[in-house]
Amino acid sequence: MSTWDEAATGAAVGRFPVTPPGQPARHRVENSHAYPVNGGRPAPYDNQGEVAGQARGGTGMDGPGVTVTGQAARATAALGDEVVRVEGLSRTYGRGERAVHAVRDVSFRGGRGELIAVRGRSGAGKTTLLNLIGGLDRPNGGRVTVAGRDVTAASESELLALRRGTIGFIFQTFGLVPILSAAENVGVPLRLARVPAAQREERVAMLLEMVGLGGHAAQRPYELSGGQQQRVAVARALANEPSLLIADEPTGQLDSETGRSIMDLLRAVARGRGTTVLVATHDPALIELADRTLTLRDGRLTES
Ligand SMILES: Nc1ncnc2c1ncn2[C@@H]1O[C@H](COP(=O)(O)OP(=O)(O)OP(=O)(O)O)[C@@H](O)[C@H]1O
Numbered sequence: 001m002s003t004w005d006e007a008a009t010g011a012a013v014g015r016f017p018v019t020p021p022g023q024p025a026r027h028r029v030e031n032s033h034a035y036p037v038n039g040g041r042p043a044p045y046d047n048q049g050e051v052a053g054q055a056r057g058g059t060g061m062d063g064p065g066v067t068v069t070g071q072a073a074r075a076t077a078a079l080g081d082e083v084v085r086v087e088g089l090s091r092t093y094g095r096g097e098r099a100v101h102a103v104r105d106v107s108f109r110g111g112r113g114e115l116i117a118v119r120g121r122s123g124a125g126k127t128t129l130l131n132l133i134g135g136l137d138r139p140n141g142g143r144v145t146v147a148g149r150d151v152t153a154a155s156e157s158e159l160l161a162l163r164r165g166t167i168g169f170i171f172q173t174f175g176l177v178p179i180l181s182a183a184e185n186v187g188v189p190l191r192l193a194r195v196p197a198a199q200r201e202e203r204v205a206m207l208l209e210m211v212g213l214g215g216h217a218a219q220r221p222y223e224l225s226g227g228q229q230q231r232v233a234v235a236r237a238l239a240n241e242p243s244l245l246i247a248d249e250p251t252g253q254l255d256s257e258t259g260r261s262i263m264d265l266l267r268a269v270a271r272g273r274g275t276t277v278l279v280a281t282h283d284p285a286l287i288e289l290a291d292r293t294l295t296l297r298d299g300r301l302t303e304s
Pocket residue numbers: 004093094100101102120121122123124125126127128129
């Protein structure tokens with residue numbers, strides 16, 4: 001089955017209908033391992049774009065060696081450990097006259113704790129690039145390394161392990177399982193990792209608190225706003241404590257204010273946890289929140 005045509009939350013692939021009716025299913029994500037965020041103590045997200053405690057100099061979601069203020073976070077990102085390395089990456093769809101060179105010789109590096117925006121017009125190659133980096137698609141040439149592991153050379157089982165332990169995904173259409181509550185959705189990766197029930201419940205509660213949804217655990221996706229659904233998706237993506245979080249147009253279905261709050265949340269995750277976050281977006285207001293912007297034009301990269 002092609003990863004392009006599979007729904008988000010690969011934790012549930014083949015088990016649940018993961019895409020709400022009327023929404024396209026394009027991606028597959030497989031997350032199953034669970035490790036504590038912030039040593040099991042994620043701090044609540046306060047809707048103001050910061051993890052509680054963090055902006056006020058607290059330890060919120062701070063990870064080892066991760067500073068918490070804007071400029072300091074940028075400096076840490078610049079100097080910090082390399083998480084993503086993309087070298088000469090290319091992807092062509094089709095052949096001959098019909099060939100589409102979606103990604104052409106793209107190279108860049110991403111450090112720990114960086115929030116990197118990927119922008120470009122529709123068709124510029126953003127989704128293709130993110131899918132290649134996340135191991136959802138294979139390149140025609142070049143190499144991707146995430147947390148020191150070669151994604152492009154990985155076997156299918158190695159890719160599965162990467163998507164379960166190292167790379168988290170968030171998509172425009174949220175990809176929540178409609179029949180499950182918010183807590184159950186966040187708990188799917190933990191169930192697959194066979195985390196004991198008590199530990200799982202504790203961890204799910206902490207993750208929901210972290211994204212500001214502590215009081216919404218029992219609600220199903222249709223009972224939540226779009227922004228709340230995306231927060232559930234963020235909590236689920238963080239359940240496996242990924243080094244890299246890939247977000248493809250995570251605010252595409254949200255109004256601008258809600259979109260901004262999701263970007264604030266992603267920024268807080270990057271700064272507080274040291275997660276490298278790669279976000280594809282069209283929105284200039286959201287791009288302003290990023291530490292760096294990569295611009296794609298016809299598959300080629302320019303950095304601004
Ligand atoms: N599976 C595919 N088969 C053939 N061509 C494809 C496929 N997927 C993408 N393309 C083409 O590759 C190019 C890049 O597409 P991609 O979806 O990566 O762009 P994008 O920047 O994410 O666009 P958007 O902002 O509209 O989502 C486009 O010309 C698109 O038509």
